[in-house]
Amino acid sequence: MPRPTRPAPSPRTRVRRLPERAHYDADTIAAIVDAAMLCTVAFQLDGAVHAIPTIHWREGGHLYLHGAKASRMLKALTEGEACVTIALADGLVLARSAMHHSMNYRSVVVYGRFEAVTEPAHKLASLRAFIDGLYPGRWDTLRPITEKELNATSVLRIALDEASAKVRDWGVKDDEEDLDWPVWAGVIPLRTLAGEPVTEPDSVARSVPPTRFG
């Protein structure tokens, strides 16, 4: 990856450790958000810091979450600042020296405040985008969602504005004098793959739908 083409959006998002791995452009950030399905959302509540794993999806310049209207996490998120973290493990990097071992990765850290998506048409469209983004075309084939289900669900979003990405995507660095040390040096890629689907015994439909995961 080339060096960052634009500056950090705020002082606190400026990557200080290994800043040559930083990216602040919206396209790099969006691509990492889309490649991941899970994020961790950190927030402050009752004087303590909490960090909770959750599914996310992206629409334009926002990252979206969903859950129970009664959830502590979702309530806390509209009342204070949050930090959202996404990390993808792309490879194990094995060097000749212990210290130069590393990982290839893509990560994003976002600061800001979530807002609730309450406007009914927007909320419905977002839930449709969530389902269809994972399983193309699925929304229209499902048992239609009810008012009661919609009312029990919260949808929140945060702007991907105060965000940074950090990426490592290359081979092994070792000290010059260690290059002929007789131990294997290289990268072992890691990938998340879909396995064999398990159809429910009582599923009337038997053919597995396509997913974003191939």
Place this chain on the structure above:
Amino acid sequence: MPRPTRPAPSPRTRVRRLPERAHYDADTIAAIVDAAMLCTVAFQLDGAVHAIPTIHWREGGHLYLHGAKASRMLKALTEGEACVTIALADGLVLARSAMHHSMNYRSVVVYGRFEAVTEPAHKLASLRAFIDGLYPGRWDTLRPITEKELNATSVLRIALDEASAKVRDWGVKDDEEDLDWPVWAGVIPLRTLAGEPVTEPDSVARSVPPTRFG
């Protein structure tokens, strides 16, 4: 999985949403910590909440981290409370209704304060355990670590005492009256696998070492 066999270790670790998915026993927690390589560490600094992805490993009842002695994250962690989050995505759960879609997962949330591992023999033994835990037997084959490298590195650990696990590991739940809706219902498992290793062009050793990932 059976119901939790012991109570939450503290009021704030008691899982309130879907508590039937909670586990508080040390063995369940340790197994999830070991199955994951990455965690997210959340901490408070300068009035804001930060959450940073990092590698972890476990020794007994502690989760360990490493990084630069000069790192903001590692410095902040010994000065205040932290929350560590681990999440593994095990499967996509597709239901007949939108709302009953879900994921199979294993997650852990830990609260507490990190302590620095500074005693030289303990620190060295921990870094060895870190490398050999990923790549059995590798430490002894590496270019030996130097004093300077050890001095530049911090190792921190947190007790897995104030911790909870949450697990979903089964099929599809749908409302009774939706069971014959003609759309596929089932689980698509997800797995992270090691791909084809990429040997460095200048690696003297050409045979790939074993890893914990098979």
